[in-house]
Amino acid sequence: MKILVWLTLCVIWGTTWIFIKIGLEDLPPLTFAAARFILALTVLGVIIFARKIPQPVSRRDWLLLSGTGILQFSINYSLVFWSEQYISSGLAAVLQAMITVFGLALAWIHLPNERITGLKIFAVILGLIGVAVIFLEQLEVRSFMAFAGCVAIVIGAYAAAHASILIKAYGGKMHPAALVFWQMLFGILPIIIYALTIEGNPLAINWTPRAIVCVVYLSVFGTIAAFWLYYWLLNKIESTKAMMISLVTPLIAVIIGAIVLGEKLPPQTFFGGLLIMGSIGLIVFRKKLKPPVILSSEPPA
DSSP states (O other), X not given: OHHHHHHHHHHHHHHHXXXXXXXXXXXXXXXXXXHHHHHHHHHHHHHHHHHTOOOOOSHHHHHHHHHHHIIIIIIIIHHHHHHTTTSOHHHHHHHHTTHHHHHHHHHHHHOTTSOOOHHHHHHHHHHHHXXXXXXXXXXXXXXXXXXXXXXXXXXXXXXXXXXXXXXXXXXXXXXXXXXXXXXXXXXXXXXXXXXXXXIOOGGGSOXXXXXXXXXXXXXXXXXXXXXXXXXXXXXXXXXXXXXXXXXXXXXXXXXHXXXXXXOOOOTTXXXXXXXXXXXXXXXXXXXXXXXXXXXXXXXXX
């Protein structure tokens, strides 16, 4: 079940790239993000009310939700959407994959049971190299704003990783739907303010049918379903294994872009994909060795 959910998340978040790319042809980035989360909040609120999902009650839970909501949604998503105005989606994918690096380090601080091992470090570096190989032709930074965009993506990756680790460490008793809902509610306000201030009245935007489809898909699948499953999974497996998803999604995005949009598939995709799959195999699909059974030489009594 856990492997199936892990693979499902790879597919969902791998397909969100193409819907973001198509949606940005009609919608300004922060208005696009705000619409995505407002719709997701509305749908998720109805689900929570209908199913009477328990809500957080303690002050500690509310502090956790507000803090991680700002990290995950206000900082991470705002910086990602803003940065892609100045850097390629490929470069953004490589830098966003730094989530695994930050997650590995932060888990060592907040999750004493998740030790940093040589195998984990090697696997994460191998995966990052694989992502970089795929997008090798897009890694050039040509201006100060592009450099600023790179820095912003890395900061967003750190924020996303920190939010996940804090939820893993302190939010395991909360329902995944409640986690997503309140995180979005706390994190969406800065996005709305920025969108209204910089991008203007959302009603004046040309809401084409394809833009609406993109918003709906990203809301229902890329946000509600994905984060619900992700927080369920994060409570079941090591955080490093969960965050390795960020290494697979760029590979899936490139393949889907080639199939759906007819984009040119980089010739080094196969080699980069092998490196990514190797890193995933070392961490996610590697079976734990059972301790050896010591047989007693004494005869039974």
